[in-house]
Every structure is written in C-alpha cells, then in structure tokens.
Amino acid sequence: MQVRVEGIVIRSMDYGEGNKIVTLLTDTHGKAGVIIRGAKKIKSRHGSLSQLFTQGEYLFYRNSGLGTLTHGEIIESHHVLREQLDMTAYASYAAELVDRALQEEDASAFMYEQLKACLHAFEEGKDLMITTQLFEMKVLQAAGYGPDFNACVSCGNTVGPMSLSAQGGGVLCSRCAYKDAQAYPLSESALKLLRLFQQMDLRRLGNIQVKDETKQQLKGAMRLLMDMHIGIPLKSRSFLDQLDKYSI
C-alpha cells in the first residue's frame, strides 16, 4: 500500500550498507518507521530526508511494519537545530520524548502540530526551557496524564498557596499538602504558568519573559510529573542536564 504523509524525523539510525531507518511522527498515520535506501551515500537524493528534525512529505510503500521510501520532499530541513548545541540538545529531547513516551494511539495530528510548533519555536529563538516545558505538558496530556492545576485535587479549594502532587495528578492546597510527602510547593508565578501551559496550544506561544527562579521551579515541577507518569530514562535528558549545569 502506498502511503503519503507529512512527517517529522524523530529518530534516525543506520541500517545495513548505506541505508537508514527513520521514525516519523506524521500528520495522519501516527508514528511510522520507514527504510530510506542509500540514504548514507553522498549523492543520495534522499539523504537529507533521513536527518533528525527534518520535516517533509514522505511517500512510502508498506504492507505491514516498516515502510520503504519511494519519494520525498523536504518542507523544512531545520538544519539550524542540528548546528547549535543548545538547540540540538532541546530538540533531541523533544524528539526522543515523542518517540519513547507517546503510545501509537496518542500520536495524533494535534501532537504532530505541537512538535512542529515546538521545533519552530526553538529555531525562532523563543525561550528553550519554557518551550520545552510547554511541550512536556502537551505530551503528558496526550498520554492521558494531564494534571489539574485549577483546584486542590483533595478538597476543591481554589485559594491560597498550592503544592504540586504528582501522584495526586494536580495541586494540593496548604490544608491538604500533608497528604503527599513529596508535594512540591509552587510560587504564585509558577502556578500561573502551569495553568497557562495546561490551556495553551504551542502554536500560540509568544515571547514570554520568565524569571530564572520561576523557570527552575517549573523545571522541578515538570520533572516530578514526567518521572511519575512517563518514567523512561531518556538519553537526551541527561545531556540537557549537563548542558544546563555548565551554562549557569
């Protein structure tokens, strides 16, 4: 069967003599594995279609399992994302997250649009950390773990300071915080941003200025949620952490 999709390369690996197998997040077919024959040959027309982060139109033939590329056109090569170390680190994390944390049925057209917008935001110089945290939220929601930040998950209280309870799937007010020993206290600005992330479509992300302190707090909060619900060690995340350590 011939399949035509728009897709973004979220994984690319060598396969046999000069070939590559890529995993695409597509607009209509979830995640799709495609063999690109001769991709590693210098003169290959298909070489750049196999590079990580490339967005393109892919035409492939598939019976079951892996497809075989017959034709492709690049829409955006995203080469900047492969050239600048910090962008590469963040984009690799976003791609690996989709590859490993999203089940096939969660890899929707909406998630395709979110990844596309995430890579664009990186390239346009939007805050790398905030963009990533917003993207993490979209992945959590797609995977069915979208937390509730609007009211205390235990008593419904909406006022006063709140702590994040990853196991409770949302926030706990100060009266109920004792119910989760790991509850993570949130500042008012961190809570506001988490509520915003919950509602926001990544395509609408503008340039937001966030204090370093708040960013670090958001990082801690998102980390707690990701570890609780996704819980897969990602290679790209340890690289991000190292990068973060040296840039502060």
Ligand SMILES: [Zn+2]
């Ligand atoms: Zn409460």
